[in-house]
Amino acid sequence: MRPDDxxxxxxxxxxxxxxxxxxxxxxxxxxxxxCSGNESDLVYCDLPExxxxxxxxxxxxxxxxxxxxxDLNAPLGGExxxxxxxxxxxxxxLADDPWExxxxxxxxxxxxxxxxxxxxxxxxxxVAQEA
Amino acid sequence: MNKDLLLYExxxxxxxxxxxxxxxxxAADVKRxxxxxxxxxxxxxxxxxxxxxxxHYVRLSKKNVSITDSFYPLGSCTMKYNPVTxxxxxxxxxxxxxxxxxxxxxxxxxxAIWKRLENYLAGVTGLPAVTIHPAAGAQGELCALLVxxxxxxxxxxxxxxxxxxxDSAHGTNPASAAIAGLxxxxxxxxxxxxxxxxxxxxxxxxxxxxxMITNPSTLGLxxxxxxxICAAVHAVGGLVYMDGANLNAIMGVARPADFGVDMxxxxxxxxxxxxxxxxxxxxxxICVIEELRRxxxxxxxxxxxxxxxxxYDAPDSIGMLRGWPGNWGVVLRAYCYIRRLGREGIRxxxxxxxxxxxxxxxxxxxxxxxPFDRMCMHxxxxxxxxxxxxxxxxVDIAKRLIDLGYHPMTIYFPLVxxxxxxxxxxxxxxKETLDAxxxxxxxxxxxxxxxxxxxxxxxxxTPVGRLDEGRAVKxxxxxxxxx
Numbered sequence: 001m002r003p004d005d006x007x008x009x010x011x012x013x014x015x016x017x018x019x020x021x022x023x024x025x026x027x028x029x030x031x032x033x034x035c036s037g038n039e040s041d042l043v044y045c046d047l048p049e050x051x052x053x054x055x056x057x058x059x060x061x062x063x064x065x066x067x068x069x070x071d072l073n074a075p076l077g078g079e080x081x082x083x084x085x086x087x088x089x090x091x092x093x094l095a096d097d098p099w100e101x102x103x104x105x106x107x108x109x110x111x112x113x114x115x116x117x118x119x120x121x122x123x124x125x126x127v128a129q130e131a
Numbered sequence: 132m133n134k135d136l137l138l139y140e141x142x143x144x145x146x147x148x149x150x151x152x153x154x155x156x157x158a159a160d161v162k163r164x165x166x167x168x169x170x171x172x173x174x175x176x177x178x179x180x181x182x183x184x185x186x187h188y189v190r191l192s193k194k195n196v197s198i199t200d201s202f203y204p205l206g207s208c209t210m211k212y213n214p215v216t217x218x219x220x221x222x223x224x225x226x227x228x229x230x231x232x233x234x235x236x237x238x239x240x241x242x243a244i245w246k247r248l249e250n251y252l253a254g255v256t257g258l259p260a261v262t263i264h265p266a267a268g269a270q271g272e273l274c275a276l277l278v279x280x281x282x283x284x285x286x287x288x289x290x291x292x293x294x295x296x297x298d299s300a301h302g303t304n305p306a307s308a309a310i311a312g313l314x315x316x317x318x319x320x321x322x323x324x325x326x327x328x329x330x331x332x333x334x335x336x337x338x339x340x341x342x343m344i345t346n347p348s349t350l351g352l353x354x355x356x357x358x359x360i361c362a363a364v365h366a367v368g369g370l371v372y373m374d375g376a377n378l379n380a381i382m383g384v385a386r387p388a389d390f391g392v393d394m395x396x397x398x399x400x401x402x403x404x405x406x407x408x409x410x411x412x413x414x415x416x417i418c419v420i421e422e423l424r425r426x427x428x429x430x431x432x433x434x435x436x437x438x439x440x441x442x443y444d445a446p447d448s449i450g451m452l453r454g455w456p457g458n459w460g461v462v463l464r465a466y467c468y469i470r471r472l473g474r475e476g477i478r479x480x481x482x483x484x485x486x487x488x489x490x491x492x493x494x495x496x497x498x499x500x501x502p503f504d505r506m507c508m509h510x511x512x513x514x515x516x517x518x519x520x521x522x523x524x525x526v527d528i529a530k531r532l533i534d535l536g537y538h539p540m541t542i543y544f545p546l547v548x549x550x551x552x553x554x555x556x557x558x559x560x561x562k563e564t565l566d567a568x569x570x571x572x573x574x575x576x577x578x579x580x581x582x583x584x585x586x587x588x589x590x591x592x593t594p595v596g597r598l599d600e601g602r603a604v605k606x607x608x609x610x611x612x613x614x
Contacts, residue, residue: 036524037522037524041600065601066600068543068546
């Protein structure tokens, strides 16, 4: 079971809400899908600058592996207040710990709900269907 | 003994293949050369004996994999056989020795072939205006987008900057749009793998320049709603561009112009059997509707009372894309191919390409998951869903195929299918070859269950095994350093 302290998108991003701050990352399944059984397959991650505003569902960056490029979608909208600078040069963090150390951006939320958000159980079903 | 050294590593000071005799003419005074053109020290070149040199290259040539020594089902690349008759024609001295700057009066035969090929391509596509300038498919895309830009500018509609592209498209489509200064916007695929018409319509507007569509798509599916799609794009004043990468499936059967396409490129190296990529210079001619003819690159080949000539009088043209309008050897080979097959043969090639792909699909679809499992065109996409439980990915199947003597299929494309394996046999393979491939694919599926590590270790028959592709991207070493 994946952490139930946060919400998910069917495109495999998660958001953890703490007051009016949302922390966004991607799931272990997303990392698995981008790699072919080899975690060093992740090669590039493009994240926004702090200060940029993103809308719910909007693409805020992209992540690339040797086999594919995937958009990073914002589960909720808001202004980017912090970017995980360690990720760019250490993509292996995403494979090691996608839930805590592998967070990508923090946003100051403009809204706290969206119909697209899934709880952990609903997200498990999405993964079960795709796997 | 198996380790292959570089020629530089084989080098020994003073070793030579040939020693020149004494100079028997007066030596030129090198000091007359401009200073910047004079070397200060000798170039570091490998020094090897003739036998070493010959062995080196013969050994390298044996490591090459091509359609001439193995089945090559690389999807969306149409790796059909390049007939030797093409090569024979390209080797004729009268064709081989002509020069781009020769007077048109002395190369009438070549210009006639050039013009006739344009006419044949117009016949296959139904689009009357053709240019053979672009050096490859991607340059054809760029050329067409520049033509579209010129067209909209002439109409006073330069606000049209959006190029709509399905999510299953070749990566070159959005890249071409970006280079042309336009904005690429993705259109989603529906559950049937075809363009989601509602999503397309929601993105069409007065900023729409071009909708780029690959038909059949990279999933090997014919867009059954193509006429409706084109009509919707035309209704908002946009143009429809077709990526012709998959023309092999429909040539002689359906003409893109008839279902609403305004512009398209053709990969002569895919559809019309000329060599691919490193096998020779490419050609990505584009064919457009009459209204766009005046914007095509110049010079153009025209025929008048005096014969054929190059016409540079083209005030509305987007100009030249490269130093010379087209690769003559490629034009000649494509012409030979079309003449050899004729109208009926072209159609039969397409039919057999579709038949071969469906034969493989039906023989493999119980073992490998086929997400869109219905009648396909010239290629189909399957994946490793059934093999996932053994820790097998598409890359493992592909690498194992290398050990069994095949060039692998395309993997991880299109992106809309997870762990995709895209298989395109082409019409040039016989049933026995297809059966042997099926047998090996079934054997591999069995190995996935019995001995997955065998697949993870593959390839073992190549000079090097799995390369660290991630590190090659992040930390590439692009220069060889001696010692």
